[in-house]
Amino acid sequence: MLDKRDHNRKGDWQELRERLHRAIPGGAHTYSRGDDQFPALAPPLLERGKGAYVWDSHDRKYLDYGMALRAVTIGYADDRVNAAAIRQIENGVNLTRASRIELEAAELICDTVRTAEMVKFGKNGSNVTTAAVKIARAHTGRRFVCIPRQHPFFSFDDWFIGTTTIKRGVDERQSSSTLVFDYNDIGSLEALFAEHRGEIAAVMMEPATHIVPCGGCEHVADWPGTPCGNCPNHQGNFLHQVRKLTERAGTLLIFDEMITGFRWHLQGAQHFFGVEPDLSTFGKAMANGFSLAAVCGRREIMEVGAIDKPGMERTFLLSTTHGSEMPALGAFVEATRITAEEDVPGHLWTYGKKLRETMEGMAGEHGLSDHFIMEGPAIALNYVTRGTDGQPCMAMRTLFAQEMLKRGVMMPWITFSQAHGDTELDATAEALDGALAVYARALVDGPAEYLDGDAIKPVFRTHN
Ligand SMILES: Cc1ncc(COP(=O)(O)O)c(C=O)c1O
Known part of the structure; x- marks a missing residue:
């Protein structure tokens, strides 16, 4: 004591x-x-x-019980994950062209998360959520993004920080296109869609936090007992309501799975709740504490960042020196193996x-x-x-x-x-x-x- x-x-x-x-x-x-x-x-x-x-x-x-701000799911300094990272350190840490582990890690996330057909890696969650917003704007040609008031953090960038109480240093032009609604209140989101008809590029939210999308339904409390997807009430839940609304409006649904990913379920909370977003972002628990984040989603959307589409107008998607850093990617591959094999x-x-x-x-x-x-x-x-x-x-x-x-x-x-x-x-x-x-x-x-x-x-x- x-x-x-x-x-x-x-x-x-x-x-x-x-x-x-x-x-x-x-x-x-x-x-x-x-x-x-x-x-x-x-x-x-x-x-x-x-x-x-x-x-x-x-x-x-x-x-x-802090676990590096929820970045560590297997345990600190896990010998197996560390050994995988060290192998990549010995392979050179970061190379001049794409590395083999980069390809392996990209294919792994696409094989693991059903809605991930393509992926772009970064080092921080903030970078990939901001990238997701940009992808949505590029794909839809629209301006506005909706986020729930109840979700505390999406990015250190101005498009999000400008919606918080800390405005000093923020260019408010960046956050003027971020609209706020209430999680579990579809009416509040419908009102934004009515006010900005045809102008909303994306809805971004965490699929769930300690607040779940199922209203008073208690089945979610203690999974693996009763998975939400098997629950008789799940089709009507808030996530499904948002999915339907966004689909009707031609708006992209982005799930920020920074905290839920690889934690609620190997395939993310999107799988747990049986709702398919257009884009998702992952980070934190991906690599047991190593710095890695990802934005992934449907091919036709992610391809705004492609260079193999002759004549297509270009979008400057995440392009970072360290996004391909090999130790974190090696750690991710090993952490995912452990997460799957050892449940x-x-x-x-x-x-x-x-x-x-x-x-x-x-x-x-x-x-x-x-x-x-x-x-x-x-x-x-x-x-x-x-x-x-x-x-x-x-x-x-x-x-x-x-x-x-x-x-x-x-x-x-x-x-x-x-x-x-x-x-x-x-x-x-x-x-x-x-x-x-x-x-x-x-x-x-x-x-x-x-x-x-x-x-x-x-x-x-x-x-x-
Ligand atoms: C839901 C969510 N999204 C995004 C982020 C940003 O991630 P990072 O701190 O890796 O930039 C966080 C970080 O706490 C988060 O909890």
């Missing part, structure tokens, strides 16, 4: 924090990794990860179900069923922390994360991997027991009594 004195004994964490902020605006390369997203006593940096665990600069080990998604669903039962059970034991709430299907769990007034409370969320950290569990949000098993579930239960006991006391005394620093803040806010 950690306490603040323990952390400060060497007096080095504050110094590390200052060095990080002196060298890097924001102190990290993703805002979700920033100090304002973690309790004050979280380690400012991590030294390494293996399996389900990470280690801080005092060599203290934490069970991790990693099946493991994740099963672990998620047990974890939800554990967390809900422990909340109940501490009398917190109304204040510490689990939501989402087993594969996409979210914990909601409510204060005494019943409203979501960031101070209580921070306190929970702090108390879990003190007990060796890093749970800024909930993501798990193939490396999370029964040992990890037991360790989580033990940490929960202690953390929720403090949580219950803080509901009575107020969280300030127990918090070691500031509360976590939302990433999307106008000022620091």
Whole structure:
């Protein structure tokens, strides 16, 4: 069990924090990794990860539920994936023409994801979602793109960031063609289509998050028990409604499967829900943490980027030096083999179900069923922390994360991997027991009594 004195004994964490902020605006390369997203006593940096665990600069080990912002599905530093990447390092890292592994990886994604007939690789999710928007505009000759308000992130580019509260530095001309609707409310999307008839190039959305497209249908909660495609209610669900609307309007449907891809199902959430998008984007879990992202989809659409169509007007599609970097592509091929052969998604669903039962059970034991709430299907769990007034409370969320950290569990949000098993579930239960006991006391005394620093803040806010 950690306490603040323990952390400060060497007096080095504050110094590390200052060095990080002196060298890097924001102190990290993703805002979700920033100090304002973690309790004050979280380690400012991590030294390494293996399996389900990470280690801080005092060599203290934490069970991790952050999993590199959901990029790691098999486990940190998996020997098999690493060996595949190392083979490609030895083959030269990146060559002067397309490489063999590039062809193999492209064919693999086309063989794996049914709607992928062609693919273009990139290094970051933001690049491929932006590319998908461009492909849709090039293919349809239309301007507008619709995204759901409930989905927190598609790209660091202005077409998306301009729709958030953080407008500084954004060219608002870029985001003026991005329209916002409400997920699970087909009427809100129909209204945009009516207002901009014949002008909407694409609808982009995550197929599902912790919010699923099936309304009150509970069948999705614990797959592999009852896959959505077998559910009697699934044909009418929101994704099918959007598919029909977009088809009628000649608009492309883009599924951003950055988080759901290779996690909900080997073939993506699109397969899970039985809905076929025109384009999809993948990243994160593709290569077990290696930097790789992809936009893929129907041939006739993807071909806007082709150079073997004589006389066709050209579209400057993703063209990057490092999109073909071989270690990440080698890692992807091996990670996909493991995901398929060892049914990693099946493991994740099963672990998620047990974890939800554990967390809900422990909340109940501490009398917190109304204040510490689990939501989402087993594969996409979210914990909601409510204060005494019943409203979501960031101070209580921070306190929970702090108390879990003190007990060796890093749970800024909930993501798990193939490396999370029964040992990890037991360790989580033990940490929960202690953390929720403090949580219950803080509901009575107020969280300030127990918090070691500031509360976590939302990433999307106008000022620091
Ligand atoms: C749904 C979704 N799309 C796109 C992105 C952007 O991916 P990247 O951070 O690799 O640029 C993210 C990242 O969090 C995401 O969650």
